[in-house]
Amino acid sequence: MIGYRFMGKAHSNAWRQAPHFFPLKAGVELHTVCGRDPKGVEAAREQLGWEHASTNWEEVVNSPDIDVIDINTPNDSHAPIAIAAAKAGKHVLCEKPLALTVEQCQQMLDAVKKAGVVHMVCHNYRRIPAIAQAKKMIEEGALGDIFHYYARYSQDWIVDPNFPLVWRLQKGVSGSGTHGDINAHIIDLGRYLVGEFSEVCGLMHTFIKERPMMDDSGKGQGLGGKGGKKMGKVTVDDAAMFIGRFKNGALANLEATRFALGRKNHIELEINGSNGSLHFDFEDMNRLKFFDNSDPQDRQGFRDILVTQPGGTHPYVGGWWPPGHIIGYEHTFVHTIADFVNACVDGKPVQPTFEDGLRNEQVLAAVEESARNRQWVKV
Numbered sequence: 001m002i003g004y005r006f007m008g009k010a011h012s013n014a015w016r017q018a019p020h021f022f023p024l025k026a027g028v029e030l031h032t033v034c035g036r037d038p039k040g041v042e043a044a045r046e047q048l049g050w051e052h053a054s055t056n057w058e059e060v061v062n063s064p065d066i067d068v069i070d071i072n073t074p075n076d077s078h079a080p081i082a083i084a085a086a087k088a089g090k091h092v093l094c095e096k097p098l099a100l101t102v103e104q105c106q107q108m109l110d111a112v113k114k115a116g117v118v119h120m121v122c123h124n125y126r127r128i129p130a131i132a133q134a135k136k137m138i139e140e141g142a143l144g145d146i147f148h149y150y151a152r153y154s155q156d157w158i159v160d161p162n163f164p165l166v167w168r169l170q171k172g173v174s175g176s177g178t179h180g181d182i183n184a185h186i187i188d189l190g191r192y193l194v195g196e197f198s199e200v201c202g203l204m205h206t207f208i209k210e211r212p213m214m215d216d217s218g219k220g221q222g223l224g225g226k227g228g229k230k231m232g233k234v235t236v237d238d239a240a241m242f243i244g245r246f247k248n249g250a251l252a253n254l255e256a257t258r259f260a261l262g263r264k265n266h267i268e269l270e271i272n273g274s275n276g277s278l279h280f281d282f283e284d285m286n287r288l289k290f291f292d293n294s295d296p297q298d299r300q301g302f303r304d305i306l307v308t309q310p311g312g313t314h315p316y317v318g319g320w321w322p323p324g325h326i327i328g329y330e331h332t333f334v335h336t337i338a339d340f341v342n343a344c345v346d347g348k349p350v351q352p353t354f355e356d357g358l359r360n361e362q363v364l365a366a367v368e369e370s371a372r373n374r375q376w377v378k379v
């Protein structure tokens, strides 16, 4: 596993838990964790439960003792690590967004295809049971023809102008701001639940254009840290919105922002079709709201499905607890890693693949072009 902070912690937990809760076709050995700072990576090794620590990802991806590489580093290093891992014949799980550009994503896809390894991009929200249930219902026709996909991913962690210039606010490292970080997730859910985008029209904005640069310690570079006295330019978007069309005729309306005070990690979706509607709110992630137009008119309304029914009724939750014993954020990673391990053993593709990562990046790039030129852009 390369990178050990926020996602490194989430993934380590998932690697540890997956074999205890899901029938895996192979055992999991947490072999090596890798980072840049020797002290930091050693502390992470101990806390997160890995056998070895390394500061050299090239050595890790080429180790004959390792079958799988899990990439949890900032976005600018995904491509080189994934391509080297594929060349070394390793299966690759990579955090989103897959890379900085469409070209890089294409190179990564070419590399994993050429090597014949299993590849997956970590859009973990696909494996929230309520989202997997929504997918099943849409495929079964519960919504009929889809008219609308509305999605808003909102946070508020950088409203303070003194919040420092962490890597997520530097284009060279992150590729974009809210767009690649959180729009990427709701684009992925749109592609998963509704279909491929055909055209988009976007707007991107940076509210705070300069911020204190990180102090020399560079500590807490993920979602926080300490700013120094020197100011630096913010080179990414603080909010990104777009409307668009899907190839199947549905309309899209997506918004991502880090400037919605009170919203911490709010993901809200609504999908409206000819037979019914679905509504989902991540902050109440064990529930899915469903309106069925075929219900008798005098009792129509959104019903509230608690997606915790085991025994195969609802996706994934059967691996956990009895009905109503709810699950949370970390479980989405366990589901992702359980499916990934089994795909590696079977040598079969597992969604979302690097091809999904590439298509996602194509949508991101089309929105950026549209916002830059103030024009509609075909995906």
Ligand SMILES: NC(=O)c1ccc[n+]([C@@H]2O[C@H](COP(=O)([O-])OP(=O)(O)OC[C@H]3O[C@@H](n4cnc5c(N)ncnc54)[C@H](O)[C@@H]3O)[C@@H](O)[C@H]2O)c1
Pocket: 002, 003, 004, 005, 006, 007, 008, 034, 035, 036, 037, 057, 072, 073, 074, 075, 077, 095, 096, 097, 122, 123, 124, 181, 221, 222, 223
């Ligand atoms: N799936 C999700 O919901 C989700 C959530 C958060 C972040 N992410 C993605 O996960 C990735 C990591 O984000 P994070 O929030 O964990 O970041 P972070 O800053 O918390 O952690 C990054 C880690 O990468 C290490 N690192 C950086 N450059 C490295 C290099 N060249 N070699 C080895 N290690 C290196 C750092 O030391 C640190 O351990 C990003 O791509 C981000 O977009 C995904």
